[in-house]
Amino acid sequence: MPQTDVDAAAAAAADPDHVAVLAFPFATHAAPLLAIIHRLATSSPNKHFSFFSTEQSNNSIFSIYKQNINIKAYNVWDGVPEGYVFSGKPQEHIELFMKSAPGSFKKAMEVAVSETGRKVSCLVSDAFFWFAGEMAEEIGVAWLPFWTAGPSSLSAHVYTDLLRETFGDGGVTGLEDELLSLIPGMSKIRIRDLPEGVLFGNLESFFSNMLHKMGRALPQADAVFINSFEELEPSITEDLKSKFKKFLSIGPFNMISPPPPVADAYGCRTWLDSQKLASVAYVSFGSVTTPPPHELVALAEALETSEVPFIWSLKDNSKVHLPDGFLDRTTSQGLVVPWTPQSEILAHRAVGVFVTHCGWNSLLESIAGGVPMICRPFFGDQNINGRMVEDVWEIGLQVEDGVLTKHGLLNSLYKVLSLDGGKKMRENIKAFKQLAKEAIGPNGSSVNNFIALSDLMIMSTSSKDEKVTSNTFLEPRFTSNQKSQENQHSYL
Numbered sequence: 001m002p003q004t005d006v007d008a009a010a011a012a013a014a015d016p017d018h019v020a021v022l023a024f025p026f027a028t029h030a031a032p033l034l035a036i037i038h039r040l041a042t043s044s045p046n047k048h049f050s051f052f053s054t055e056q057s058n059n060s061i062f063s064i065y066k067q068n069i070n071i072k073a074y075n076v077w078d079g080v081p082e083g084y085v086f087s088g089k090p091q092e093h094i095e096l097f098m099k100s101a102p103g104s105f106k107k108a109m110e111v112a113v114s115e116t117g118r119k120v121s122c123l124v125s126d127a128f129f130w131f132a133g134e135m136a137e138e139i140g141v142a143w144l145p146f147w148t149a150g151p152s153s154l155s156a157h158v159y160t161d162l163l164r165e166t167f168g169d170g171g172v173t174g175l176e177d178e179l180l181s182l183i184p185g186m187s188k189i190r191i192r193d194l195p196e197g198v199l200f201g202n203l204e205s206f207f208s209n210m211l212h213k214m215g216r217a218l219p220q221a222d223a224v225f226i227n228s229f230e231e232l233e234p235s236i237t238e239d240l241k242s243k244f245k246k247f248l249s250i251g252p253f254n255m256i257s258p259p260p261p262v263a264d265a266y267g268c269r270t271w272l273d274s275q276k277l278a279s280v281a282y283v284s285f286g287s288v289t290t291p292p293p294h295e296l297v298a299l300a301e302a303l304e305t306s307e308v309p310f311i312w313s314l315k316d317n318s319k320v321h322l323p324d325g326f327l328d329r330t331t332s333q334g335l336v337v338p339w340t341p342q343s344e345i346l347a348h349r350a351v352g353v354f355v356t357h358c359g360w361n362s363l364l365e366s367i368a369g370g371v372p373m374i375c376r377p378f379f380g381d382q383n384i385n386g387r388m389v390e391d392v393w394e395i396g397l398q399v400e401d402g403v404l405t406k407h408g409l410l411n412s413l414y415k416v417l418s419l420d421g422g423k424k425m426r427e428n429i430k431a432f433k434q435l436a437k438e439a440i441g442p443n444g445s446s447v448n449n450f451i452a453l454s455d456l457m458i459m460s461t462s463s464k465d466e467k468v469t470s471n472t473f474l475e476p477r478f479t480s481n482q483k484s485q486e487n488q489h490s491y492l
């Protein structure tokens with residue numbers, strides 16, 4: 001036997017635990033899953049983790065992590081048949097991947113099992129993979145799905161059947177402003193705030209079906225875990241704890257291990273240093289979405305008229321839509337840059353408001369920075385997040401009528417940045433920041449939930465003494481030369 005096989009065999013005999021991790025390889029799903037697996041692997045050095053994703057995803061996320069000898073990446077097929085011609089329909093690549101996924105994951109898992117000599121003892125997956133529950137059942141191990149967005153959107157998917165029974169699935173025209181009082185913790189959410197595909201939009205689309213099946217499958221999981229903290233949405237959290245066998249909030253990840261400082265390529269930090277306390281508007285809609293041209297114009301006009309100093313993260317190819325001369329006229333007022341170190345900017349004392357699409361990761365970064373938001377949501381969970389921001393947490397505003405207009409944005413900027421209006425929002429968001437700090441501190445809810453999650457992965461008796469403690473909770477997860485994470489999240 002070659003030496004490496006001997007080593008593998010010895011390690012497997014010492015601790016046969018083998019956690020298989022199935023990642024959703026699109027948008028910002030795989031990276032946060034790997035972040036948590038990295039922490040678990042660091043705190044359980046004898047357990048082996050196999051991480052399954054597509055080659056492309058795998059290449060982009062693995063390069064940023066410190067090498068862990070007990071995590072191994074496996075590539076799974078992206079589901080695109082040889083010579084396939086894309087018809088251009090939305091989410092086609094996702095649909096192809098999802099159709100092949102159960103088979104591709106099974107095949108890749110067989111390879112990992114034979115290579116390591118360890119049977120799979122626990123299955124962790126993106127919550128999107130409703131079929132992973134059946135896979136886990138077949139091999140007789142625990143299923144631990146991970147939901148990458150917030151608790152309120154998760155609740156919407158778990159309650160889809162009840163919502164459809166109550167409001168019908170034949171369209172909701174006229175009911176858009178009905179409140180969802182029938183769902184615990186959602187009494188301020190309107191039908192119109194729901195993710196599309198629950199009550200409106202194409203209920204038969206591949207994506208709607210996937211989320212529907214997911215909502216039905218999750219109560220069978222051994223635990224559902226999430227990048228949030230219980231104190232942010234206590235009533236929804238409590239309700240989901242009663243729906244699921246276990247519901248474990250183990251975030252916010254961005255506060256547990258903040259990305260290390262990166263080079264200030266566009267001079268944002270230096271520029272911010274020269275600005276007044278809580279005076280700057282930071283504008284970014286994540287890396288997936290750009291508002292339509294007329295909204296970019298409205299935004300530019302509002303910024304210029306308001307004279308509010310700003311940093312605007314805008315891709316170079318969108319600059320053509322800006323009003324003539326805007327960039328020249330605003331050189332001393334603000335910066336328009338193609339990329340920003342978002343969490344650092346939001347943490348800077350000079351930033352007073354974040355104009356955002358309200359994706360989950362951006363929202364958590366805004367809490368970490370204590371910066372109130374102006375939300376212009378686009379799709380997925382962004383509408384429900386925006387509603388929570390304005391009406392439940394009172395840590396920001398939504399743009400009027402859901403679109404950016406010059407007049408509306410001027411109003412919102414004034415409200416958030418003026419001393420009186422903004423003060424309460426700033427206090428509220430700083431209070432959440434404090435709660436988040438406590439959640440990830442000694443005996444905090446997220447720490448205890450992390451330990452509970454880790455315990456669920458210990459299936460074999462031989463490793464029972466390898467208990468995770470809160471000491472390993474804050475293990476740094478990045479290499480120092482890590483490129484900053486993309487800041488966006490929505491479902492896609």
Ligand SMILES: *[C@@H]1O[C@H](CO)[C@@H](O)[C@H](O)[C@H]1NC(C)=O
Nearest residue numbers: 438441442443444445447448
């Ligand atoms: C930890 O927190 C729980 C719940 O808040 C509390 O009941 C318990 O006494 C705390 N334990 C310690 C050691 O502080």
Ligand SMILES: CC(=O)N[C@H]1CO[C@H](CO)[C@@H](O)[C@@H]1O
Nearest residue numbers: 058059060062063073074075
């Ligand atoms: C199985 C496989 O090819 N895994 C790759 C995943 O990505 C890392 C980082 O780029 C590669 O080193 C692995 O070879």
